[in-house]
Amino acid sequence: MKRTSHLPWSLLVPGLIAVVFLLFPLAALVIKAPWSEMTAEISSPEILNALRVSLVTSVGAALLATALGVPLAYLLARTTFPGRRLVRGLALLPLLLPPVVGGLALLLAFGRRGIAGEWLLDAFGLTLPFSTAGVVVAQTFVAMPFLVLTAEGALNNLDRRYEEAATTMGASRLSVFGHVIVPMILPSLGAGMLLAWARALGEFGATITFAGNLPGVTTSMPVEVYIALQTRPETAIILSLILLVVSLAILVGLRGNWLQHT
Amino acid sequence: MSLSVDVHIDLDGSSVEARLEVEAGEIVVLLGPNGAGKTTLLRGIAGLLGPCGEVSVEGRAMDGPRTFVRTEDRRIGVVFQDLLLFPHMTVEKNIVFGARSSGATKTGARERAANTIDDFDLRALAGSLPRSISGGERQRVALARAFAGRPKVLLLDEPFAALDAASRVEIRTMVALHLHTFAGPTILVTHDPLEALVLADRVVVLERGRIVQEGTPDDLRSRPRSSYVASVVGINLFHGVATGGRIETGGATLVAATEIDGEVFAAVHPRAVALYRNRPEGTPRNVWRAA
Incomplete structure (x- = not known):
């Protein structure tokens, strides 16, 4: 007896609606784009400035998140200390925290009248808010969890006996970290950096709260999209298209790497 | 050193x-x-x-x-x-x-x-x-x-x-x-x-x-002290109690070459085992009937 099992409509229909729901707005972005004025618009100072600010800050944030996040992941995966679980939770909190809350928190900590900000100003003459460095700080705050998460996952999957083998040869912990651990988790590290960079590139809430909107200094692409929407919608659409293309490229780049491992 | x-x-x-x-x-x-x-x-x-x-x-x-x-x-x-x-x-x-x-x-x-x-x-x-x-x-x-x-x-x-x-x-x-x-x-x-x-x-x-x-490999071969050692060096080892050279192993009785008493291990090297069609006379000390 042959029995054909039909896909139930009650699952098929919502599934198809979900696909349309995801794709239709993106299609609208492409359809409504001012293709005829593209070449003129894309070299406008607003777009070029936003591109430059975004490129510099997001790369800076990805590097800073790596420099801080990988050692943190190492501590979480390879050492025991009181409150380790709490620290892990805190390190991942920015994933869930509304970015605008993060931005406000940064302002209270590092702002001109913030707890550490006042001291930074007095001691070093350094002001983070409303500066390009401030954009990097805001982006790092929200992007670092991606690095901690991927690096810690990779460390937990790494066969620790390789580290033991290096230790029996006399290698110090730092040497083991640099010569054995980092090269062996490099693919995951690359994926983590890419994710962190993508998150930094798209960062809006914490950035506009902490660093504001100073064209050419702190106005990144997402901030410019939001500002331009009210007066020059073409600029907003073009910037959005660029961000869409970058996101797609990252998705394709990660397919063979990170997404398969999870 | x-x-x-x-x-x-x-x-x-x-x-x-x-x-x-x-x-x-x-x-x-x-x-x-x-x-x-x-x-x-x-x-x-x-x-x-x-x-x-x-x-x-x-x-x-x-x-x-x-x-x-x-x-x-x-x-x-x-x-x-x-x-x-x-x-x-x-x-x-x-x-x-x-x-x-x-x-x-x-x-x-x-x-x-x-x-x-x-x-x-x-x-x-x-x-x-x-x-x-x-x-x-x-x-x-x-x-x-x-x-x-x-x-x-x-x-x-x-x-x-x-x-x-x-x-x-x-x-x-x-x-x-x-x-x-x-x-x-x-x-x-x-x-x-x-x-x-x-x-x-x-x-x-x-x-x-x-x-x-x-011990040296020779020690192990000639005097295995556990059934594991005996089995890995190819020797059959029996554990039993000896009285005047007769060893009760729980299933069989063995006769040792020397008069010994107390708890013992008896090693039987495969080399020392021979098969006969008829019950042998003379040299063998231990004779078992094959099932």
């Missing part, structure tokens, strides 16, 4: 307790069934399990009361069961890493690695990655990497387990040659009695975390 070990290790509910001395230049084979605690003992000696009793090398305490020298400062070289060659480093880089980690300068390490590569006949493979060479070649690289660190003690955990039977004999000969050039104490772990008998100056048998016998 020796290794002295007196440790007690508790791990996952089972314990390993062992007391062991290995002289410089001596090769001790740690023989035992799977799960006897051989690898655990090696890891303890290397310092990978934290403080676990007393370990000293050349009279210097590595582990003991108020002392614990960390693995990276012990100069105890280990060849692990699955070798653990660094997959991202070439053969040469693996060996340079071994030399460099033991404290050699950059140029010193390179020089020492070059000598080791020649000693182990690895020149042709120097630029290859571990995954692109054969199992026997990897074995040689692992040994070379350990040697390049100039360890004071050498520990080898089942070094031939990953090899196929054909290359095993060849690699064993190669390893034996190199081990005999090593000036310090060596402990080699195996569950293969043949390896033990071929490579060992002295065999230490570990069963369920305890040393049950130690």
